[in-house]
Amino acid sequence: MRRLLIATALLLAAPLVAAQAYKWTDASGTVHYSDAPPPQGTKYNKVTTSGSVEPLATAAPSSSSDSGDSSSNGNPPPSNQPMADTPENRAKFCVALKANLDALKSSGPVVIGGQNGQQQVLTGDARQQQQSATEAQYKQYCPNG
Template identity: 45%
Template sequence: MRRIVTLAVLLAACPLAFAQAYKWKDAQGVTHYADSPPPAGTKYDKVKTTGSVVPPAGQTPPPPPAAKPEPEKPSAGPTADTPENRAKLCATLKSNMETLAKPQQVSVDDGKGGQVPLDDAGRKRQIETTQAQMTLYCK
């Protein structure tokens, strides 16, 4: 009975020993890894797999990715009306106006952590709002 169990475990692990991986870059420069070859005509490299998560001898594992800094949280109360704060707001408004003036696609925060692209009417409203705020705060 023990021989049957041992044989079953060996047969189950056998495909891992012969696994083949392929690495290639697409037209956009994105690197892909797969267990099947890429589309015909694509230059690729065969990657040797060990079936283990332990790096080969002499190699050190890559460092873990650095923690992303937390985005600034909005303050709970109103911001003090100081010359420094007005200057920061004015600089932000001018930057926003430059972005809105460009012909590229612009997105705004949807309030749920996502982004929504602006259509022409939305862009016009944002420009009008930004101009009004600049009139108030950029003196």
């Protein structure tokens, strides 16, 4: 039953994860990111956001002899398979949700992974939507948090 609830929550959050954003540079050279299109006549690029929160600092590049297997850096390789709903996994999930909430509620920028590995700043309505979705997940899965 818990797996079904987790799967349902993830499916409901999917539209938030694949949000559309716009990137453009104004006349003074300032780069803007928004979930709303720029003013008419402005040259812009569409960016599909992933919804994941990336760290502000990136990891140092590894040596060229690295085969690209993420398990060699101590992190398990990414998996599309659902995790078992164990107390340990739930605790890790709650810690990650809490960290995401703290970042979303802070006044600092929230950086997410964009197309082609480029990082994008999450702002405005997209940030509020992500915060609301994360709060709902935290309340549902972390009642003792």
